[in-house]
Amino acid sequence: MTIVVPETGGPVGVYGFARPRPERAEELERLLLSFVEPTRAEPGALQYQVHRDAADPGTLVFYELWRSADDLRAHLARPELADFQRRRLEYLREDLEIHWLTPLSAPT
Template sequence: MKIVIPEGNGPVGLYGFARPKPERAGELERLLLSFVEPTRAEPGSMHYQVHRDMADPNTLVFYELWQSADDLRAHLERPELARFQQQRMDYLREDLEIHWLTPLSATP
């Protein structure tokens, strides 16, 4: 899956689901959590959060908000994210499910 970032001006948000292979669940969780602090420090990062789905504890959910599509593109080009994109199916039982968001309310 190649991530195609929607074009447009202004902030861009997304949420997604990562459904790991049972034997790789803990490893994937640690990996996704390792991205949190560095991502929050990146230019253009407005929000970055990893969650566990309460209805399905084997599903990890991530939410991101970026000042612009260009900021998100730069994030995805970072070596650790590019490596994850190449190796993601080693961890996942199905590919990432990503939903794109256009923020309507003011951001803090």
């Protein structure tokens, strides 16, 4: 899967589901959490969170809000994110499920 960021002409949001292989679940969780602080410090990062699905604790959910599509593209080009994109199926039992959002209200 190549991640193609849609052009929104403004902020862009994304949420997705990561369903890890059972034997790699803890490793994937640590990896995704390791992205949080550096990502929040990036230009254009308005919100970046990792969650556990309450109904399916084996599923990790991420939510991101970016000032622009270009900011998100720059984030995805960072070496650690590009490496994860290349290697993601080593951790996942199925590919990432990604949903794009066009924010209708400003972040708080």
